[in-house]
Amino acid sequence: MEGIRSxxxxxxxxxxxxxxxxxxxxxxxxxxxxxxxxxxxxxxVIVRDEDLRKEIAQxxxxxxxxxxxxxxxxxxxxxxxxxDRVKDIQAIGACIQNMLLAIHHLGLGGVWLGEIxxxxxxxxxxxxxxxxxELMAVVAIGHPAEAxxxxxxxxxxxxxxxxx
Amino acid sequence: MEGIRSxxxxxxxxxxxxxxxxxxxxxxxxxxxxxxxxxxxxxxVIVRDEDLRKEIAQxxxxxxxxxxxxxxxxxxxxxxxxxDRVKDIQAIGACIQNMLLAIHHLGLGGVWLGEIxxxxxxxxxxxxxxxxxELMAVVAIGHPAEAxxxxxxxxxxxxxxxxx
Numbered sequence: 655m656e657g658i659r660s661x662x663x664x665x666x667x668x669x670x671x672x673x674x675x676x677x678x679x680x681x682x683x684x685x686x687x688x689x690x691x692x693x694x695x696x697x698x699v700i701v702r703d704e705d706l707r708k709e710i711a712q713x714x715x716x717x718x719x720x721x722x723x724x725x726x727x728x729x730x731x732x733x734x735x736x737x738d739r740v741k742d743i744q745a746i747g748a749c750i751q752n753m754l755l756a757i758h759h760l761g762l763g764g765v766w767l768g769e770i771x772x773x774x775x776x777x778x779x780x781x782x783x784x785x786x787x788e789l790m791a792v793v794a795i796g797h798p799a800e801a802x803x804x805x806x807x808x809x810x811x812x813x814x815x816x817x818x
Numbered sequence: 819m820e821g822i823r824s825x826x827x828x829x830x831x832x833x834x835x836x837x838x839x840x841x842x843x844x845x846x847x848x849x850x851x852x853x854x855x856x857x858x859x860x861x862x863v864i865v866r867d868e869d870l871r872k873e874i875a876q877x878x879x880x881x882x883x884x885x886x887x888x889x890x891x892x893x894x895x896x897x898x899x900x901x902d903r904v905k906d907i908q909a910i911g912a913c914i915q916n917m918l919l920a921i922h923h924l925g926l927g928g929v930w931l932g933e934i935x936x937x938x939x940x941x942x943x944x945x946x947x948x949x950x951x952e953l954m955a956v957v958a959i960g961h962p963a964e965a966x967x968x969x970x971x972x973x974x975x976x977x978x979x980x981x982x
Contacts, residue, residue, distance in 0.1 A: 655843075655923050658850050658916050678974060685971050686822050687915055690932050694971060698978050730979070741932045743904055744954065747911025751851055752822050755919075759819055768854050768905045782981045790908065807849050807858060810842060814862050815894070817946045 664763025667796025689745035723794035763798035828927025831960025853909035877937035887958035927962035
């Protein structure tokens with residue numbers, strides 16, 4: 655719970671690399687999220703090559719983060735494995751959260767990039783994923799090179815509703 | 819990471835109660851999920867009253883779980899706070915995953931119920947939530963009265979895609 659509470663988005667990274675073994679461990683943690691009927695609709699592309707990162711980076715105004723992170727993981731919903739769009743998208747969110755918690759636990763930093771969905775067609779084409787795969791997010795990962803922000807949330811009593 | 823790996827859905831509960839203080843702690847953990855532009859679109863209703871649980875239970879074929887759990891948390895997307903439907907639904911999924919991990923960490927058991935969305939209008943009416951609030955899931959919580967299942971996932975190399 656301390657891990658959940660202390661995790662923050664990290665957008666600046668040291669040049670140090672992150673091993674593929676670690677990246678696969680992060681993805682594996684993602685896959686332990688629950689999904690409706692255990693359909694596991696998530697798919698991943700590991701984006702490490704610098705030229706490829708530069709190409710993907712052009713599709714978002716947060717491209718500098720993708721260019722500077724040693725590795726990114728592009729996360730997709732496989733619509734061929736889908737059974738209910740809302741529940742599948744929730745499952746993808748749960749999967750990404752597991753990945754972010756794992757990244758934090760491993761002493762690394764990461765950020766969930768969503769603005770890139772605006773150009774998801776181009777990213778899907780660049781990454782050559784099957785037609786049914788729909789980009790859901792890009793997670794940038796590296797060794798943190800910035801202090802963590804404070805993190806602000808609404809008071810809990812503002813998000814708990816009561817029957818009249 | 820051990821927590822992520824060992825969490826399982828728990829559907830059978832002992833009659834023992836779960837304190838409201840604990841329930842609020844679980845919800846607070848949910849709210850530490852990231853959301854797009856930090857819009858925090860999640861809302862919660864704590865469903866503890868037995869008659870109310872029985873009424874909600876009628877809206878799903880998994881009603882016995884809701885009837886037997888001492889407490890349920892109904893999770894909503896507040897469409898008035900929404901900025902992008904896909905990203906908001908992902909954020910709700912991340913929030914629910916945090917709640918499930920917190921439940922597990924606290925030695926409790928829980929299950930994410932989604933089939934009830936089929937009758938979400940009736941649940942929303944029963945719980946008297948604002949019109950903009952859309953039911954996303956019900957999380958049943960209690961003290962576990964069953965052994966955890968094994969948990970099966972696809973081999974990681976089946977979900978990692980490669981460029982041709």
